[in-house]
Amino acid sequence: MPFPAAHIEPGTPRFPEHLVVRFAADVLAAAGVDSLAAEAAARLLIIADLRGVESHGMARLPSYVNRLREGLIDPHAEISVERELVSTLALNGNNALGLLVGPEAMRRTIAKAQDTGICLTTVRGSNHFGIAGAYAVMAAESGLGGMAMTNAGRSVVPANGAKPMLGTNPIAFAVPTGSGRPLVVDMSTSTVSYGKIEIAQRAGIPIPAGWAVGPDGLPTTDPFNVAGLTTLGGTLEQGSHKGYGLSLMVETLCGPMAGNLWGYRIAQSTTTGAQPGIGHMFMAWKIDAFRDMADFYSDLDEMLAEFRACPPDPHTGGQPVLIPGDPEAEAEIRNRDLGIPLRAQVLAELAAAAESVGVEFTLGT
Numbered sequence: 001m002p003f004p005a006a007h008i009e010p011g012t013p014r015f016p017e018h019l020v021v022r023f024a025a026d027v028l029a030a031a032g033v034d035s036l037a038a039e040a041a042a043r044l045l046i047i048a049d050l051r052g053v054e055s056h057g058m059a060r061l062p063s064y065v066n067r068l069r070e071g072l073i074d075p076h077a078e079i080s081v082e083r084e085l086v087s088t089l090a091l092n093g094n095n096a097l098g099l100l101v102g103p104e105a106m107r108r109t110i111a112k113a114q115d116t117g118i119c120l121t122t123v124r125g126s127n128h129f130g131i132a133g134a135y136a137v138m139a140a141e142s143g144l145g146g147m148a149m150t151n152a153g154r155s156v157v158p159a160n161g162a163k164p165m166l167g168t169n170p171i172a173f174a175v176p177t178g179s180g181r182p183l184v185v186d187m188s189t190s191t192v193s194y195g196k197i198e199i200a201q202r203a204g205i206p207i208p209a210g211w212a213v214g215p216d217g218l219p220t221t222d223p224f225n226v227a228g229l230t231t232l233g234g235t236l237e238q239g240s241h242k243g244y245g246l247s248l249m250v251e252t253l254c255g256p257m258a259g260n261l262w263g264y265r266i267a268q269s270t271t272t273g274a275q276p277g278i279g280h281m282f283m284a285w286k287i288d289a290f291r292d293m294a295d296f297y298s299d300l301d302e303m304l305a306e307f308r309a310c311p312p313d314p315h316t317g318g319q320p321v322l323i324p325g326d327p328e329a330e331a332e333i334r335n336r337d338l339g340i341p342l343r344a345q346v347l348a349e350l351a352a353a354a355e356s357v358g359v360e361f362t363l364g365t
Contacts, residue, residue: 013347014339015363020046023354023362024061030357031068032075033097041099048131049340052331053186055195056131059346062353064097064128069356073097073127079104082259087116090259093126095277102129106138106148106282113144113284122258125277128152133186133328136174139284140182143293145175147283151254153268156190157228159244160236162217164228166263168193169250174325175287178297183304184325189247190229191240194268197223202345210234254279 024042029035049057067073077096081089089108093101105123112119129135132148139146152167168188176182192211200207200223207223211234214220215227232243255262260279287296310321335341342350342363351361 008341012341012343013363014335014341016339017046017050017336019362020049020058020340020342023350023359024058026359026362027061027065027350027354027357028068028097030359031065033068033100034076037075037097037100040103041097044099044103044130044134046340047134049342050332050335051131051133051328052335053131053133053328054341054343054346055193055199058340058342058350059195059198060128060130062349064099065353065357067127068097079123087112087119089119089121091121091123093123093277093280095125095127098127098129098278098280101126102135102148102280103138105280106135106146106284109282109284110139110142110144110146113139113286114142117289118285119283121282122253123280123282124258124260126150126280127278129278129280131186132170132172133174133184133325135282136172136186137182137184140174140176140184142284143176143287144284145287146173146285147281148172149250149254149281151251151260151263151266151279153266153278154263155194155229155268156231156247156263157213157217158247159231159233159240162213162228164264166190166231166244166247166251167266168229169247169254169263171246171250175300176297177304178301181329182325183300183323184328186325186328187232189232189243189250191232191234191243192229194229197226197229199343202343210238250281253281257281 021042024045025039028038028041046057068075074095077094080092080094082092083090091105105121109119109121129150132150135148136146149171151169154164156164156166156168158165168190170188172186174182174184206221209219209221212220212226212229214225231240231247233240251262258279260277287293304323307321312318312320347363354361
């Protein structure tokens with residue numbers, strides 16, 4: 001059976017977007033988040049499910065609930081400004097829910113960029129903020145270029161290492177295009193996100209070789225034997241030193257530069273152990289500070305069209321060359337139409353989370 005990285009099996013239950021948002025908002029509110037903020041967080045959370053990135057969507061809700069109940073996330077905390085210059089911001093999330101910190105930080109970044117041409121923002125003291133791509137897209141939807149990064153708890157071994165020292169440390173980039181669909185690059189600097197391991201555990205299937213190492217530091221295909229993920233590339237022979245370098249770049253921007261700790265010193269966000277906080281970096285810039293928008297759109301659309309026209313690899317069954325973000329955009333169209341797919345194992349975990357805060361489980365099949 002192939003690994004279901006972007007495939008939803010026939011028969012997987014699907015639910016209307018509004019119903020999933022309502023359920024997630026009710027659970028977060030019962031866990032202590034203000035009702036309006038809970039709805040905003042829920043809408044941000046399910047962007048991942050809509051775009052087919054199920055590892056970072058509703059499957060993450062139980063861990064947020066656990067950390068809120070344990071007092072490890074402050075449901076009422078607000079962002080504070082620690083430093084500010086014309087085109088920069090240094091913010092403190094004060095241990096708020098990352099799904100609220102991220103959007104507010106990016107909104108402030110976009111506003112500054114619209115005034116000054118560009119803005120770079122660091123955030124410390126936050127929590128898991130969903131998918132990084134959601135924030136880069138916020139900028140693109142405002143007609144700007146955008147980037148977002150975050151560090152995370154230790155789950156990734158450095159190149160040639162045998163012990164988790166880094167987070168999955170994703171990088172996201174987005175710009176608007178003339179076609180109306182933004183160009184979106186959203187990738188972890190590990191070979192895969194840890195959520196893919198959890199998907200394999202729920203499905204009871206092996207993971208591909210090169211994704212992870214076991215407690216002995218040797219490669220493993222058993223999702224229940226994973227002690228650490230590999231950096232992007234998998235092995236030194238396949239370029240894992242490049243993924244390691246990208247991960248360290250993210251760690252630097254979201255750790256020391258943000259006044260935050262770094263991967264090895266941060267507990268995994270899926271645990272209920274103490275966690276000193278996660279750091280983020282956001283950037284937005286005005287495209288017309290560099291090019292007339294019409295000229296930029298014309299060139300970018302021509303460039304992307306050339307890549308789409310590239311002859312496909314015959315060994316992949318003639319599948320066309322895609323542009324980053326294409327699969328997610330298609331998944332969003334499909335999932336808005338057919339409903340958000342939630343695997344049976346995720347539904348069971350969501351039911352338990354709802355019960356833990358006294359909320360009726362409304363996603364029964």
